Amino acid sequence: MQTENYLIRKPSLEKLFNDLIGGGKTIYAPKAKGDLALFSDVKTYSDITEDYIVTANSAKLVVFPRTEKLFSYHKSKEKTEITDAAGSTFPDVVLWGTRPCDAAAFIPLTDTFNGDYKDIIFNNRRERVFLISFSCSRSDEYCFCTSVNSGPGNTSGSDILFTKLSGGDYLAEVITPKGQLLVSENSDLFETKSEEDKEQQLAVVATRFNQVEIQAKLQNLFENPVWDDKSRACLGCGSCAYVCPVCSCFDIQDEAHGNKGTRLRCWDSCGFGLFTLHTSGHNPRETQGARWRQRILHKFLYVPNKSKIAGCVGCGRCSRSCPADINILDTLTSL
Amino acid sequence: MSNQNIYIPYLMRIEKITLEAPGVKTFRLKFENEEDAETFSFKAGQFGEYSIMGVGESTFCIASSPTRKGYIECTFRQAGKVTSALALAEEGDVVGFRGPYGNTFPLDAWKGKSLLFIAGGIALPPMRCVIWNALDTRENFKDITIVYGAKSVDDLVYKDELAEWRSRPDVKLVTTVDPGGETPDWKGEIGFVPMVLEKTAPSSENTIAIVCGPPIMIKFTFPVLEKLGFTEENIYTTLENRMKCGFGKCGRCNVGEVYVCKDGPVFSYEQLKLLPAEY
Amino acid sequence: MSELIKKAAALLESKSVQVVIGYGKGTGNRTRTIFATQVTECENLIFDSRCVQNLAVYLTKLEIKKLGKPAIVAPVPVLRSILQLAVENQITESDLVILGITSESELIDFESFAAIETFLTTHKIEIEEKYTKTIDAIKAMPVAERFAYWVKELESCFKCYACRGACPLCYCTRCTVDDNQPQWISVASHPLGNLEWHIMRAMHLAGRCTDCEACYNACPMGIPIHLLTKSMLQDVADNFGSYGPSLDKQNTLSSFKPDDKESFIR
């Protein structure tokens, strides 16, 4: 649909928030914790922080929680019964305060969980998520959204995108029919606005590389010293994958209590040595360098070769959170 | 299918357990639900996720032939957490099964050709499915040769079936055990599979070679096959990367641009050469 | 730190070591570990107050060991870890060169692990007052409130194991949390799994932790897990006299005294 522009006054934001809470929505919004901002289940408007470039954790947790039930079972001597978790009630979630990069991440994420095999648990969650994003007025040296076809005011993935204007009010770009519905339900809060003066409010994020060129280079870079060089300091943890809004590798685990139990899905990371380890002891990706290579190739070669878009939205979370300061931009720009 | 939770397994009752070799068992599984038995179908080369509730899932091929209806069989070695739990299961117990997943051996395209099967150790099960499928439709193929080796006589799986194949005039079976693994009355070959293969020297003319075994065996078998005149597109294998989901989402069997679970597990040597060596 | 650069370069030049592990410039105001194998790379070595990552973690990493004999830039927290690794027989004197740095940023040579121990007697681990205060405040909570506090803090843990990865003393090739026969701790991250993981992590560091705070610094979610290890350090001191690595003493939990005192066993 055609994007429609509205104006929303600053005080109306809180009203909108309260209306959504009153309407039974679960709202995930950035909440301050020490120096960090974390997407958290927020009930009170004043708990939301505006002081963040991006949150430390990613918004994927609302559609792809770190741990979720696939089904539960009950075993008896005669019978095994299975209760499908896809049949449970999923919450109506509003993501409040996602950045354009966070919103853009929902596109590759949704791709992964669909295709030939559709993951209805994921889709059930996704359908119930409403994205109210806020454009970026600040960026830092980790940001590179503009290098992966996004930008500080990019609308893709969001239902509504707010941009703070110089006067303190917000431009509301309504992107989807879902967004339009919200506006019509709260028409008293939204004023019609036609002219768009958004660009000058946005952060400047320099283009750091050309994604198509990177993709072409990676085609023949499997055997290259760069992988070991750039990952030498890697501590083999999974923080890059777990804060990444696109990373979606997972593990399937059972947890039992007596004759009852759950089969669940939980996050996993290609950075872990155990990720690919065979029971025989053979490991196709033996070294941390091979694992770092997989991470880069998957995001910038394998995914774009299949679906045109990169498996990365340039939010920079992985680099920010890396305890060893391994920087994805540094690797990409040194190829 | 699109409205169903793809992680929900079929419930299968263990009808029969066969001890094949030390630590190696074959389960014959029947669907608990009659309807599932009727709608279920698979093709040679496909695999599934077998599970014990409360312990987890484990990946192995369907070892029975699609021509044998009403049940599936799997053969596994007790090694990790799930296979250890499976090994403790008894006849009559219920296990979970998700599948079939993955691509298949292109048996239709192989009509009119000779087949050469080369397997090592616990890798005979994925091959057994194709072997029986070919034998049950014997008229479609010319010569069928099987070269199978294991560490020791004890470690050879499907001993009854090996005897049956040996007695059939329309199958040529060569069995071998690693040096030191023979028994006093062992009548087969002694030596590693690639060497025995070289010695057997089957003809490559109009023949498809299907290889399955541990990475080290595969590594030494390909050059022998090439020496025998097999071209890359006529050599097939099935990969066994670590898997969890079975349908290209969980990420761990990713090799280059393919997911072994979804785009494989069956690959020709020609396709394999295009992949990075991460298997 | 031109002296450091000179020294490192000389070590590589003379082939006394094959790699120098030190701090270099990182993203923005951060530092990043340098693994200098060429004399020219030594120019990138820096040392200042931002250099807080505990480099001792690399001494036991397989990928780094492959590079050959290392020299390691070692400010006080790193020295403590090195000594603890020595106590646990994970490193030997002849296998590394230590480029020690005092708290006054002076270079200092150590000929032996014993020399490190002597040096550290004047640089004892001290738990800062802000931490003792926080720990006291937590301990003063009623038990249920304290439990709720920790369950909430640990709730945001998603088990990336950065705390484990950054810890110089978490060098096990297979961690208990990765064991699945039996599955001691849930692979999945949820309140129970997180609680059990952090208890296990803290317990396995009991009497070994040298209070470098690498775990806390590594945590992407800012969970104050260092309070657990700090509280255990206090427990070591209260119950067994002193803490900190010592070459002629075994780890607290690898040793005992017949007259160890407690008040809770009936």
Next chain:
Amino acid sequence: MTEFEPKIIAFVCNWCTYAGADLTGTSRIKYAQNVKIIRFPCTGRIDFMLLLKSFGEGADGIIVSGCHPNDCHYTSGNFHARRRWIMFRGLLDMLGIDVRRIQYSWVSAAEGFKWADIVNSTVNTIRELGPYTEYEKVAGYLEKEANQ
């Protein structure tokens, strides 16, 4: 509502407390039946993870018991165990896991009466403390919550 019956797991050493508990039985000393005994070769062998697992699986209280100091069948297993318990208890206390729910004791093979007393008093303590609902809430998270 039926009265709360504490579920208690006892981890005991084979050589002293297990024999002591046996003696309690053969001496026909009556004691609370809330305890499930798990026998170990030595207290030194009792991993702290087992205690956590007990709470995770629904125990309301735990008894850990072995040979008196200097009586260890393996010379020093209980001395090592004692140090571990000191550290473990401190950590649990810091975390707000109620240390009153874990009773440590030394019970020799000759102390049938003491075993009965330990069990009875532990059952009473736990009865007063009530079921360990705080821990149960954490452990039963997956069963209750479908989401996250």
